Amino acid sequence: MPVTWRDLLDIFLVALLLYTLYRLMVGTRALNLVRGVLVYLLVWFIASLLGLSTLSWLLGNAATLGAFALIVVFQPELRAFLERLGRGQRFSSGPLALEELLLGLSRLSEKRRGALIALERRTPLGEYAVSGEILDARLSARLLETLFYPGTPLHDGGAILRGERLFAAGCVFPISESQIGLGTRHRAALGLSEVSDALVIVVSEETGAIRVAEGGRLSPPLSLEALRERLKGVARA
Missing domain, CATH: 3.40.1700.10 (DNA integrity scanning protein, DisA, N-terminal domain)
Known part of the structure; x- marks a missing residue:
């Protein structure tokens, strides 16, 4: 199936979104959070791929509880992240x-x-x-x-x-x-x-x-x- 200009546009916009999110998180502990989540998902994926049912079940159930815990622990970072996406005022010094x-x-x-x-x-x-x-x-x-x-x-x-x-x-x-x-x-x-x-x-x-x-x-x-x-x-x- 040939690649169309819509596919290229889709890839470009996704890459731009990921880059923007990275720039917003770089230098904060939220970036370490994302890295930890990616490692967790990778282990979960490998466990599922290898048919390790007990480990997959534990990781799957822990993920639900962990999501709520992360929202509570990283609430200041999440709030700051959302504020950065919105409009704000820069320091404009004369x-x-x-x-x-x-x-x-x-x-x-x-x-x-x-x-x-x-x-x-x-x-x-x-x-x-x-x-x-x-x-x-x-x-x-x-x-x-x-x-x-x-x-x-x-x-x-x-x-x-x-x-x-x-x-x-x-x-x-x-x-x-x-x-x-x-x-x-x-x-x-x-x-x-x-x-x-x-x-x-x-x-x-x-x-x-x-x-x-x-x-x-x-x-x-x-x-x-x-x-x-x-x-x-x-x-x-």
């Missing part, structure tokens, strides 16, 4: 907002004041914003310094930038379980980056080092110039 952000981070780093700042992109961060205080204020270096001044009510939480506005502060971010040896701020930065496409900046109160979490990965300490280029790339994306 020159003034970018320089104010960098100036504030520079001062926080020099004074070794811990800070945690999330840049909202496609995935809405409203559910984390309501855990803190909604500000919706113009972003400025002095405002960042004030928010993260030790002893103030909001300094221990995270801040959320939405566009050129400081949308919320004192927010609670999910804590990552992948890097137990890190401090709470760094694990919170990783945790939020695992369940959303946010770029999260964290300043260490011990060393003043500035690092970025994105896609479940934490960068090495960045210079201000390296951070500027990273943020420009986010603004252009």
Whole structure:
């Protein structure tokens, strides 16, 4: 039977869909979930092919229960995945907002004041914003310094930038379980980056080092110039 243009279009669209799904999951623990499911299905298929009835029965019944368990355990990842498929708002920083952000981070780093700042992109961060205080204020270096001044009510939480506005502060971010040896701020930065496409900046109160979490990965300490280029790339994306 000859291959028609519809067959080619069908193959192309399926490949595009699979690639898009992969890009949405890469860098998150959802990708490891998919790999585990594929291995499970492969073992199940081989057991059925070889006529191993007991093993096939066990795997088949476990699959039904496992599907419900995975929905519960990976509920944050599933929610973030669906949000990424929908429309959202990117971080769109103008020159003034970018320089104010960098100036504030520079001062926080020099004074070794811990800070945690999330840049909202496609995935809405409203559910984390309501855990803190909604500000919706113009972003400025002095405002960042004030928010993260030790002893103030909001300094221990995270801040959320939405566009050129400081949308919320004192927010609670999910804590990552992948890097137990890190401090709470760094694990919170990783945790939020695992369940959303946010770029999260964290300043260490011990060393003043500035690092970025994105896609479940934490960068090495960045210079201000390296951070500027990273943020420009986010603004252009």
